[in-house]
Ligand SMILES: C[C@@H](C(=O)O)C(=O)SCCNC(=O)CCNC(=O)[C@H](O)C(C)(C)COP(=O)(O)OP(=O)(O)OC[C@H]1O[C@@H](n2cnc3c(N)ncnc32)[C@H](O)[C@@H]1OP(=O)(O)O
């Protein structure tokens with residue numbers, strides 16, 4: 051960690067995939083690959099359904115649009131078979147991270163952190179400011 055930086059980056063929480071058929075994707079990880087998977091949960095605040103696949107130290111998050119204003123609809127339009135949608139990295143102080151990144155001209159996709167799938171605050175960073183990869187930060 052930088053000596054003057056008030057927050058630090060932690061472990062990879064999950065890698066998310068947008069799925070045109072989330073039940074089929076769940077069946078692949080559960081029945082074909084033998085992983086432990088969660089139930090399918092609607093996340094109305096985020097406009098997605100989620101299924102988590104447990105992979106030891108980290109997880110996969112399977113996503114499918116919920117409602118007609120889903121933030122992942124455009125992505126699925128462009129990627130008809132689905133694809134890797136975002137990575138989620140834990141941070142020890144999300145408020146400090148947001149202040150710091152804003153001051154470094156990295157665009158945050160919401161004005162404040164929102165409660166994510168694990169009941170903890172999350173924020174997304176614009177993919178065009180992160181080498182083409184959408185990055186979610188989650189309070190550890
Ligand atoms: C439950 C929670 C949790 O885990 O706790 C979640 O994960 S919720 C997961 C779902 N929630 C979110 O993703 C929230 C944050 N995401 C967003 O606000 C949106 O998805 C955006 C990232 C702004 C993209 O929205 P949209 O596709 O409608 O905008 P757009 O068509 O104008 O896209 C702008 C440019 O970004 C590219 N782009 C779009 N989605 C991308 C992605 N996932 N990864 C990399 N690039 C992406 C487009 O191709 C386009 O590039 P070109 O201009 O070069 O063609």
Ligand SMILES: [Co+2]
Nearest residue numbers: 066111138186
């Ligand atoms: Co996520």
